[in-house]
Amino acid sequence: MRLHAEVALYPLKTNNASQVINDSINTLQNQRVTYNVGSMDTHIQGNDEEVWNSLRNLFDEAQNSGGEVSMVVTITNAAD
Numbered sequence: 469m470r471l472h473a474e475v476a477l478y479p480l481k482t483n484n485a486s487q488v489i490n491d492s493i494n495t496l497q498n499q500r501v502t503y504n505v506g507s508m509d510t511h512i513q514g515n516d517e518e519v520w521n522s523l524r525n526l527f528d529e530a531q532n533s534g535g536e537v538s539m540v541v542t543i544t545n546a547a548d
Contacts, residue, residue, distance in 0.1 A: 471519040473543045475526060476509040480536040488534035495525040519543070 479488040493510060496503045499522045501514035512522050523541060530537040 469516045469545055470513065471516050471543055471545055473512045473519050473523060473541055474509050475512060475523060475542075476540045477526065477530050478538040478540070479530060479534040480538065482534045484534065488530050488537070491533050492526045492529040495529045496522055499525065516545075 477489050477492055479485040482488060493503075493505055496510075496512070499514070499518060501512050501518050501522050503510055503512045503522075512519055514522070523539075527537065527539050530539070
């Protein structure tokens with residue numbers, strides 16, 4: 469099954485929010501997903517396991533490099 473996720477990361481209590489976001493997005497390079505980075509969110513497409521793993525990696529990287537973080541995700545299995 470293919471999934472499409474729209475995700476936005478919001479690092480909290482940091483002066484390096486852009487760096488935290490960029491470091492998190494860079495984790496997608498090692499994933500087997502297609503992604504497109506926008507100005508306010510990132511779109512990720514792939515099979516269900518790959519998309520869920522990518523979301524987990526995004527959050528973990530943001531948490532590890534920035535501390536507190538909020539992540540807003542919309543997921544669909546609807547065809548484009």
